[in-house]
Amino acid sequence: MVYPSGIALHPGVGPATDILGSDSAPNGTSTNGTSTSDALLFQRCRWCGTAMYHRLLCPVCAGSDLRTETSAGAGVVRHSTIVHRNTPAARNVSLIEMAEGFTVRGRVMGAPADVHSGDRVQLSTAQDPVRSQPVFQLIDGPYRGWS
Numbered sequence: 001m002v003y004p005s006g007i008a009l010h011p012g013v014g015p016a017t018d019i020l021g022s023d024s025a026p027n028g029t030s031t032n033g034t035s036t037s038d039a040l041l042f043q044r045c046r047w048c049g050t051a052m053y054h055r056l057l058c059p060v061c062a063g064s065d066l067r068t069e070t071s072a073g074a075g076v077v078r079h080s081t082i083v084h085r086n087t088p089a090a091r092n093v094s095l096i097e098m099a100e101g102f103t104v105r106g107r108v109m110g111a112p113a114d115v116h117s118g119d120r121v122q123l124s125t126a127q128d129p130v131r132s133q134p135v136f137q138l139i140d141g142p143y144r145g146w147s
Contacts, residue, residue: 038126040071040134042102051101073123074099075136082112096121096136106134114138 043066044051045058057064080094092112097103108115109124121136128135 038123040073040098040104040123040126041068042071042098042100042104043067044069044100051098053098053102053104069100071098071100071123074139075104075121075123077108077115077117077119077121078103079117080108080112080115094136096134104134106136107131109135109137 042051042053043055045061045063046065046067047063048058048061050058050060051069052059052066055066058066075096075098078095078097080092082090083093084090090112092108092115094106094108094115095103096106096108107128108119108121115138120139122139123134124137125135127133
């Protein structure tokens with residue numbers, strides 16, 4: 001298919017072909033028996049190996065040959081903000097640096113004031129039904145600071 005801009009798109013080429021991954025079965029489970037509905041999927045550049053979350057091109061080498069991988073779900077909170085708008089109660093929006101090397105925006109369960117930079121988190125749900133963001137839970141409990 002050729003568009004007026006002269007760019008030719010070929011079916012079966014690029015990152016869209018690997019969205020579900022080759023290890024997913026039709027019933028929503030992967031070949032290793034885990035559920036893919038609660039898995040956090042990210043892309044890794046086949047050329048330079050950079051991990052990224054929901055990108056069309058690699059931010060390092062601008063390559064489009066990306067493969068989809070499943071994250072283990074462990075991460076560290078790098079920044080957290082309390083948001084009061086468009087919601088009946090305060091909620092947090094956090095930037096989570098995952099163990100695989102990419103950063104994702106998500107929500108950490110619990111009181112918004114208890115989430116701080118440096119807290120370790122684990123993936124709870126891959127996608128919040130309301131805001132389409134991953135939801136995490138604290139591993140070590142809330143940070144208490146100096147006593």
